[in-house]
Amino acid sequence: MIAWLGENLGTILVVLALAGIVFLIVRSMRKDKKNGRHVCGGDCKHCSAACGSCRQP
Numbered sequence: 001m002i003a004w005l006g007e008n009l010g011t012i013l014v015v016l017a018l019a020g021i022v023f024l025i026v027r028s029m030r031k032d033k034k035n036g037r038h039v040c041g042g043d044c045k046h047c048s049a050a051c052g053s054c055r056q057p
Contacts, residue, residue: 005012
């Protein structure tokens with residue numbers, strides 16, 4: 001087991017770092033949603049997807 005950990009330490013560290021980054025992104029998105037902020041800024045007339053699918057704040 002220890003030999004396997006030693007052989008794969010680099011991969012394990014990269015996976016942990018990526019998982020941490022994803023966690024921080026998701027946490028930030030949830031916090032923004034809770035505070036009423038939208039990904040596109042909340043101004044649907046300037047949204048690149050202004051086809052009516054953008055919800056009104």
